[in-house]
Amino acid sequence: MALTQMALDSLDFDATVALAEKVAPHVDILEIGTPCIKHNGIKLLETLRAKFPNNKILVDLKTMDAGFYEAEPFYKAGADIATVLGVADLGTIKGVIDAANKYGKKAQVDLINVADKAARTKEVAKLGAHIIGVHTGLDQQAAGQTPFADLATVTGLNLGLEVSVAGGVKPATVGQVKDAGATIIVAGAAIYGAADPAAAAAEITGLAK
Ligand SMILES: O=C(CO)[C@H](O)[C@H](O)COP(=O)(O)O
Numbered sequence: 696m697a698l699t700q701m702a703l704d705s706l707d708f709d710a711t712v713a714l715a716e717k718v719a720p721h722v723d724i725l726e727i728g729t730p731c732i733k734h735n736g737i738k739l740l741e742t743l744r745a746k747f748p749n750n751k752i753l754v755d756l757k758t759m760d761a762g763f764y765e766a767e768p769f770y771k772a773g774a775d776i777a778t779v780l781g782v783a784d785l786g787t788i789k790g791v792i793d794a795a796n797k798y799g800k801k802a803q804v805d806l807i808n809v810a811d812k813a814a815r816t817k818e819v820a821k822l823g824a825h826i827i828g829v830h831t832g833l834d835q836q837a838a839g840q841t842p843f844a845d846l847a848t849v850t851g852l853n854l855g856l857e858v859s860v861a862g863g864v865k866p867a868t869v870g871q872v873k874d875a876g877a878t879i880i881v882a883g884a885a886i887y888g889a890a891d892p893a894a895a896a897a898e899i900t901g902l903a904k
Contacts, residue, residue, distance in 0.1 A: 697873050697903040700724035700753060701896055702861065702883030706734045708742075714887060715743055721896035724751040724776070726881065732756065737772050744773035751775040757805060759783050762790025770798040777802060778828060781809040785822065792823050801825035803859060806845065807832050813848055820854045826879065831862025843871065850876030866895070869902040 701722045703711045715725055725743060732739065732754050743752055753776040754769045766777045779791040781804045788804060795802040803826035804819045806812045816827050829849050831842040842862035850858055860872045861881035872880055880903050882896075889895035 697877055698723040698879045699896070699900045699903050700726050700859070700861075700879055700881040701886050702726040702728045702755070702881055703731055704728035704883050704887065706730055708735050708739055711735070711739065712742060712746070714892060715747065717893045718886060718896045719747045719750050721893055721900050722750070723900075724753055724879065726753040726755055726883075728883065729755045729757050737768060740769060740772050740774055753778070753803070755805075757807075758787060758791055760787055762787040762792075763794045764790070766791045766794040766802070767797070770794055770800045775800050776826065778805045779803070781806045781812075781815045781819065781828075785818065788819055788824065789822050792825070795825065796823070801857075803828045805830050806849070807835075812845055813852060816849050816852055816854065816856075820856055824856065826857040826859050828859045828861065829877075830860075836863045843868075843875070846872060846875045846877060864899075866898050866902060869899055873903055 699722045701718045705711050752774050754774045755778050758765045758779040769777050779788050792802040804824045805828040807830045809815045829842050829846045831840045842860050846860050857878045859879035860877040864882050865885035882899050886892050886895045
């Protein structure tokens with residue numbers, strides 16, 4: 696059984712809240728995507744936190760420097776998970792982990808563009824990272840890449856960490872990533888691009904359980 700996470704990737708504040716209202720009952724985690732959090736800031740997190748007490752909220756900060764300083768206000772405002780880039784300095788990654796631990800929350804290390812994903816996963820596991828994010832970004836997806844081989848590499852390490860997978864996951868591939876050991880399955884376009892986002896989210900969650 697895997698948790699499901701919906702990536703809210705619009706720039707529009709009101710459209711994001713409206714989409715979250717449709718989808719929240721059908722997923723475990725609401726993700727405020729990177730362009731969305733940059734555009735709308737902590738006010739959007741506060742709004743979603745107040746409206747959706749039953750969902751976890753991930754802020755996809757993709758932090759690259761000043762880990763503790765950047766992440767702390769988001770944990771303080773109610774984020775359950777914040778992301779930090781795996782290509783960042785280990786000191787930056789540790790800063791986000793420390794901020795998460797201060798608030799009893801989780802830090803997710805995003806492996807996007809990390810060259811040696813197995814080695815980095817082992818290093819950040821030692822630092823105390825809570826979640827590893829196997830992630831094929833939107834631009835990489837446009838170039839034909841998928842997260843499946845990287846997911847097998849990371850889950851094959853058997854480090855006992857939560858493993859999130861993102862990168863074009865859709866109903867047809869949910870079973871594959873669940874069987875490969877993902878504990879959090881992320882979907883963005885497969886939900887917000889669907890004619891009925893609530894139904895798409897419910898379908899994905901049904902397949903993940
Ligand atoms: O973090 C992201 C881009 O950097 C996306 O939110 C993530 O890839 C999920 O969206 P999709 O399912 O459309 O790939």
